[in-house]
Amino acid sequence: MPQEKPMNMELRLVGHEDDQHNSVIGKIKHLLEEIETTPPPPLPATHSALMGVSNQLLALRDKGFSSEWLVLALSQCDINVSMDELNNILRQALLARMRAYEEKVEISLRRCHVKASARTEFIERGLRNAMKSGEGLQLHYQPQVDMRTGSIIGAEALLRWRNGSEFVSPVEFIPVAEESGLIEDIGAWVLREACTEAKRWERMGLGGHGKGIKVSVNLSVKQFSDRLVGDIHGVLCDVGLSTKLLGVEITESFLAENNSQHLLQTLHDTGLHISIDDFGTGYSCLSRVSALPLDTIKIDRAFIIELGRSPGAGAVVQTLISMAHKLGMNTIAEGVETQQQAEVLQRLGCTLAQGYLYAKPLPASEFISFAKGAPAGPAKQANSLCA
Numbered sequence: 001m002p003q004e005k006p007m008n009m010e011l012r013l014v015g016h017e018d019d020q021h022n023s024v025i026g027k028i029k030h031l032l033e034e035i036e037t038t039p040p041p042p043l044p045a046t047h048s049a050l051m052g053v054s055n056q057l058l059a060l061r062d063k064g065f066s067s068e069w070l071v072l073a074l075s076q077c078d079i080n081v082s083m084d085e086l087n088n089i090l091r092q093a094l095l096a097r098m099r100a101y102e103e104k105v106e107i108s109l110r111r112c113h114v115k116a117s118a119r120t121e122f123i124e125r126g127l128r129n130a131m132k133s134g135e136g137l138q139l140h141y142q143p144q145v146d147m148r149t150g151s152i153i154g155a156e157a158l159l160r161w162r163n164g165s166e167f168v169s170p171v172e173f174i175p176v177a178e179e180s181g182l183i184e185d186i187g188a189w190v191l192r193e194a195c196t197e198a199k200r201w202e203r204m205g206l207g208g209h210g211k212g213i214k215v216s217v218n219l220s221v222k223q224f225s226d227r228l229v230g231d232i233h234g235v236l237c238d239v240g241l242s243t244k245l246l247g248v249e250i251t252e253s254f255l256a257e258n259n260s261q262h263l264l265q266t267l268h269d270t271g272l273h274i275s276i277d278d279f280g281t282g283y284s285c286l287s288r289v290s291a292l293p294l295d296t297i298k299i300d301r302a303f304i305i306e307l308g309r310s311p312g313a314g315a316v317v318q319t320l321i322s323m324a325h326k327l328g329m330n331t332i333a334e335g336v337e338t339q340q341q342a343e344v345l346q347r348l349g350c351t352l353a354q355g356y357l358y359a360k361p362l363p364a365s366e367f368i369s370f371a372k373g374a375p376a377g378p379a380k381q382a383n384s385l386c387a
Contacts, residue, residue, distance in 0.1 A: 054093030059247055061090065068259040123176045126163040131185055136162050139193050140361035141215070141371060144332055144354045147342050151375045152207065153352060154214040154247065158361045159186070179220045186221045190232065195239045195246060197364055202245065206371045213371060214273060216247035229266050243271035249298070251277050255288055268293035274334070279320065290327055297324045300348070301335025307344045314344065321349045 057070060067083055067090075073082055081089075094145075130136040137159065144154040158289045161168050177183040194215045202212030219228075236243060248267065254260050254276075268274055275296040276289070298321055306313030317333075333345050336355030345353065359370055 002049055009164045054089060055097075057086075058091060058093055058097070065186075099168060120176055120299075122372050123163075123168065124180045124182070126168075127161070127173060127177055127180070127182050127186070130161065130163070131182065131189070136164075137189065138162070138363065139190065139197065141197070141231070141345050142288040142354050143359045143367070143374070144216075144352060144360040146356045147346055147351050150358075152213055152371055153265070154216060154343055155367065156216045156249065156354065156361075157190060157197075157218075159190055160361075161216075167278070176218070178220055181222075183220045183222045187217075187220060188235075191217055191232065192235050192239070195235050195241045198245050199239050201368070201371065204368070205333070206368070212242070212245045216249050216273070218249045218251075218277065219254075221251070224254060224260070224263060225370055226263075228263065229270065232267070232272070233270065244273070247273035247275055247295075249275045249277045252279065255292070259262050261292060265293050268295075278334070289323075289327050294329055296330040296332055296352075298332045298334050304333050304335050304345075304355075305337075307341045314348070317345070317350070318348045325349065 036366075046171065060070060061067070067086055071081060071083055071086055074086075126136075138155045140160050141155040141157055143152045144156060145151065146153055159170055159174075161170075161173055174183070176328075177186050194217050198215040201207065201215075208211040232246075236246065250264075254264075258369075264274060273295045274293060275298055276294055277291075277298045278300040279289075279297045297320060299317060303313050303317050305321075308314075309316065320333050330352060331350045333341075333350050333353040334355065336342055336345065336353040336357045338357060342357060344354065362370060
């Protein structure tokens, strides 16, 4: 049986190994420091001259001139260099070029990051000030029309923001609002403002037989919580607006949320009109949509633009319309801009649309003027959460 080493001997051996290890590291560091402070050996005059024209030599290589050709051409100028020496010079020049490019990219990315961060902070600060002062935020309303009659069947409330003298696009400020947590307060403001305006339309006798015009508001996925139903109920009761005159528009990203079906069903049971926006561009599958309590599918403008130009777009739109009808849902075509698109949509079975062919998003006063001149649609029975 082998004799075990005493513990103190093992510790001394380990300590000795550590001392040797540290000694080697110290010698290497000292050698590297000496090398760093020693000037590199001077290049031969020929090599130094070739480094000065390395970019031109690389350009000739890029054009297809071989190293053999370059060596021969240089020899005719009394510059004698071997193939290996030339390739080494060109390799160093290429590495130098790559390092310079990487430095430029890094500097550019840093500048972009700084600018993006500064812009984000600027937008967030402006939104907070707008919510405190009540200035700058405004809703515009885009009519949703029956293409056969021209009557207004609803309006989508779209948020606009003027930050001082600058109009900031929703594409830019909505993500900032979502990331900063401001979207809940902004969403609550939009809901109350839209409902108040819809009640005003009802009192003015706008819409089919003077029964009002349904307004739709967009919900961010960040607003989707258990208290959403109560918040909407509270606003409707405060304003005195029927649930039949309010719709909510969700995007396909809602469908990725675990409790989306329960919350949508609760909203639907109160009588609210629920639409899925930009359909066909995100997460949805037909089986998932068929199980949801949706009233309307909004066909994304990306498909509408291609109508009449791409047979594939027409096939997709027809499939969406057919599916919606079989599920008992309406379809609204978004971004309709030409009469040709409207005619194709009607042939495919879609009769409801919004887009610049009918009207752009309008400030409240201009929307009222537009609605007063629109044909009347059929009357609908109103319902109220507060009855």
